[in-house]
Amino acid sequence: MITLTVNGTRHELDAEANMPLLWVLRDILDLTGTKFGCGVAQCGACTVHLDGEPIRSCVIPVSAAAGREVTTIEGLSPDRSHPLQQAWIEYDVAQCGYCQSGQIMTAAALLRTKPAPTDADIDEAMTNICRCGTYQPMRTAIKRAAELAREVSS
Amino acid sequence: MSTASMPLTRRNFVKATLTAGGGMALGFHLPMLTAAAAPWTGDLDGDEINAWLVIASDDTVTIRVAQSDMGQGVFTSMPMIVAEELECAWVHVRAEYASANRSLREDRVYRRMGTGGSNAVRISRPYLQQAGASARERLIAAAAEQWGVAPAECRAEASRVIHDASGRSQRYGELAAAAAKVELESEPAIREPGEFKLLGRSLPKLDVPAKVDGSAIYGIDVRIPDMVYATVAAAPVWEGRLRSVDSEPAKRLRGVIDVLEFEDAVVVVADSFWTARRGLDALEPEWDAGEHGDASSEAFLARFRQALDTKGTVAEEAGDAYAALEGAATVVEADYSAPYLAHLALEPVNCTVHIQETRVDVWTGTQNPESALGVAAEVSGRPPEQVHVHNCFLGGGFGRRSRPDFVARAVAVAARIDRPVQVIWSREEDTRTGHYRPMAAFRFRAGLDEDGAAVALVNRSATHSILAGLRPEAVADGIDQSSLSWLTNSPYAIENRSIEHHLQRTHVPVWFWRAVGATQNAFAIESFIDEMANAAGTCPWQFRRKLLAERPDLIEVLDAAARFADWEEPLAPGSGRGIAVVESFGSICAQVAEVDVSKEGSVRVKRVVTTLDCGNTVNPRTIEEQVQSSVVYGLSAALWGKVDIASGRARHGNFDRHRVLKMAETPQMDTHLVLSGGDKWGGVGEPAVPPVVPAVCNAIFAATGKRVRDLPLADQDLSWS
Known part of the structure; x- marks a missing residue:
């Protein structure tokens, strides 16, 4: 049995130790907000937080997450109130939307370490693939979210 | 111009007694399901006014969308068209997919349900407006009957029917059950551009909230x-x-x-x-x-190129192109090729x-x-x-x-x-067993007179035909029109033309890829036009203007692109601008790309300016988003896109070998709508893909003097000194 805490809820799982976290989330816990795009850590659609750090869950065995805190898009906020979610809605960012959970989770980790990211910071952190090409509004929305977060904290 | 109102036949209106979605009761559960997150709902509370819309007692209007939402925003733009006429408050509008099963059983009540060819608005706008207008009039008729007044004395506004003379009003939610039983004597006329209240306004897409918290169901x-x-x-x-x-x-x-x-x-x-x-x-x-275990991309291309040595089927002819070439002061010649391309949608x-x-x-x-x-x-x-x-x-x-x-x-x-x-399907399996944008080879010969004016063009193309596999009868004359976009019916006025075509097939499956034939063809011809301009010693923008003298609409879009892109501002060595214009899917799109090329030959696309004339608009912000999406999609293809075939199979399956554009490589994108209005309703999802590739290649030439004739750019030596 593996003990896994996802979005604050503890789960006792009968999963194989080397099963990637992505498939535990999707196929065992039915948390389908985290997406499968490539399976080889190339596209970032599967990005979740492990103890606050962004990871590509398609290549992280569930055993490596055991006893640690996993946060998925479903746990980012209870009501789409995270500054990134608000900014994403304000700037109408999502098109097909499939990559967006991973993009938002990657951006959320960026804002935690860099509350006022520069363009270079955004370029360096945001390496997820978006085939709809929403990069330009995404960049604007990340900066807007940083502003919103500062407004809340000040 | 007036639009004849489109009669909706009696049987197109399904009585409220028939439950929405054909009475499906589905016993499955979805995690975190919300109405907005699942694009289907099965049974809905409320009254179905017609097949397109259901009004609930709390005024919620659920509008059925017959096209598929893949990011282009039809879950918002289609409801906007219905709501334009319905006069419902937009805040009450929700979208769900129309049922193909119901359309089958009810004489195709949802008409065309396929999504492609940038057609959603272009085809369905009149009948969606009609569905909204018809519902509005039935709501008014229901209220008028209750009040014992003439319908003409009532009006609809913000989800209410109002009788100004008596100050009475009722909500749509209160009227829906009665309205569902009303039969109109005649169908109302629909609004024209200029009369719109909702169409042409930028509205947030209805599905975005569900796509920021993981609840949207794919x-x-x-x-x-x-x-x-x-x-x-x-x-x-x-x-x-x-x-x-x-x-x-x-x-x-x-x-x-x-x-x-x-x-x-x-x-x-x-x-x-x-x-x-x-x-x-x-x-x-x-x-x-x-039989195909030895096939390869190289062998296919050699075969396609060999075909270019013979004339093939003449798809279009004007004057005597060969004689005019003989008499030309300057002859420009070049061969081009375009590879197979995979779609690489992110959801396998x-x-x-x-x-x-x-x-x-x-x-x-x-x-x-x-x-x-x-x-x-x-x-x-x-x-x-x-x-x-x-x-x-x-x-x-x-x-x-x-x-x-x-x-x-x-x-x-x-x-x-x-x-x-x-x-x-795994990512690798999805890619390797995909159905690709066709491979193509091109040969061009153009003649210029002493003044540098184009007098002759001979073009041969050898293209893997999509229709040859799909509907062989459509290519019985040796011509696949979908392979010839922007090659035939060209707006460039060259008096003597011979446009020749070779249908090709290989065992590799081909299929429609965002903008299809216009993509490979535009790369070739818009690059070759640049070669002609260069041979004529003329600026590529001005050279195009001259050839487009009979198409002021194209010139206007082209000029706007040059203007917004500061076309005439000088750039440092190693930097360049390129221009291209393509009319496809009913819209005209011009683009100017600005690139930097390092001496070692690595390309950075810095800025892409797009001007688009799609005539009229439903949701302008979505149009800008689609232009940006098209630019990024086209750039990925230009820079890295190809499917390598070796030993009969696709060699690579994942993003490590199918590189696509990421945030850091994305240029600044400026989009300007140059709307001609009138009756024109052009497509939006695709027309900005074809010109961006040649615009970039032409910019590379301006920066380095190197002409790109084969793609992707990553395979070309673009170093300069």
Whole structure:
């Protein structure tokens, strides 16, 4: 049995130790907000937080997450109130939307370490693939979210 | 101009007694399901005014969308068209997919349900406006009858019917049941551009909130009780066969349920996708490659190029191009080629199927629920009336999801196991067994007179024909019009023209890819026009203006692009601007790309300015988003896009070898709508893809003096000194 805490809820799982976290989330816990795009850590659609750090869950065995805190898009906020979610809605960012959970989770980790990211910071952190090409509004929305977060904290 | 009102026949209006969605009661659960997150709902509370809309007692209006949302915003733009006439408050509007099953049973009440060709607004706007207008008039008639006044004394506004003379008003939610029973004597006229209140306003897309918290349901997210997962390995060489496979290594794994052999594939069924994938990896199937085990991209291109040595079928002729070439002061010649391209939608194709005694349910993201329904019926051997396709949000489409091959496979798998099954293709399998943008080769010869004016053009193209495989009768004359976009019917006025065509086929499956023929052809001809301009010693912008003298509409869009892009501002060595213009899918699009090329030959696209004339607009912000999307899609293809065929199969399957544009490589994109209005309603999802590739290649020439004649750019030596 593996003990896994996802979005604050503890789960006792009968999963194989080397099963990637992505498939535990999707196929065992039915948390389908985290997406499968490539399976080889190339596209970032599967990005979740492990103890606050962004990871590509398609290549992280569930055993490596055991006893640690996993946060998925479903746990980012209870009501789409995270500054990134608000900014994403304000700037109408999502098109097909499939990559967006991973993009938002990657951006959320960026804002935690860099509350006022520069363009270079955004370029360096945001390496997820978006085939709809929403990069330009995404960049604007990340900066807007940083502003919103500062407004809340000040 | 006036639009004749489109009569909606009596049978198109379904009585409120017939439950929405044909009375489906689906016993499945979805995690975190909200109405906005699932693009289908089955039964709705409320009254169906007509097949397109249901009004609930709390005034919520659910509008059925017959096109598929793959990011282009039809879940918002289609409801906007209905709401324009309905006079409902936008805050009350929700969208859900129309049912292909119902359309089948009710004389195609939802008309065209396929999504492609940048056609959603262009085709459905009049009848969606009509559906909204008709519903509005029936709501007014219901109120007027209750009040005992003439309908003409009443008006509709913000989800209420109002009788100004008496100050009475009622909400749509209160009137819907009565309105559903009203029959109009005649259908109302619909609004014209200039009369619109909602169309032309930028509204936030209705599906964005569900896409920022993980609740939006894509095909791969569907969860049915007792469902299992499966994954597939098809014969790696197209048209190949499975010779044999020892299924034991997979069956020994915990969680593997079954191994299914098909004539051309092996499928592993398991309790999770990961287990199924491990099961597949444990197998060593023996394949019969068939006749094409030696085929390669290089051999195909050599064959296509060889075809260019002969004239082929003349698709278009004017004057005497060959004689004019003989007499020309300068002759410009060049060969071009364009590779096969994969769609690379981020959500790998997948399909969930549940076959029961009297019904077949299919959940998938499809660009064509009718063809999905058709193949599901055919493969399951059930009557089409028993097949229900629940379309989901599409994790990218780009044309790939308009082909129902994956639905056929999933139904075949479901037919052999006794439970609902979700079949998911791995990224590698999705890419390697895809259906690609056709490969093409081109030869151009142009003649210029002493003044540098173009007097002759001979163009030969050899293109893998999509229609030759799809509808052979359509190419009986040796011409596939979809392969000739922007080559024939060119607006460039060159007096003597011979446009010649060779239909080609290989064993590689081809299919529609965002903007299709216009993409490979525009790369070639818009680059070659630049070569002509260069030979004439003229600026490529001015050279085009001269050739477009009879098309002021194109010139206006072209000029705007040059102006917004500061075309005449000088740039440093190694930097350059390139321009291109293409009319496709009813819209005119011009682009100016600005690039930096390092001396070692690495390209950075810094800025892309796009001007677009799509005539009129529904949701302008969505248009800008689609332009940006097209630019990024085109740039990925220009920079890195190709499917390498070796030993008869696609060599690479994942993003490590199919590089695509990321944030850091994305240029600044400026989009300007140059709207000509009038009756013009052009497409939006595709027209900005074709010009961006030649605009970049022309910019590279301006920066380095190197002409790009083959793609992708990553394979070309662009170093300069």
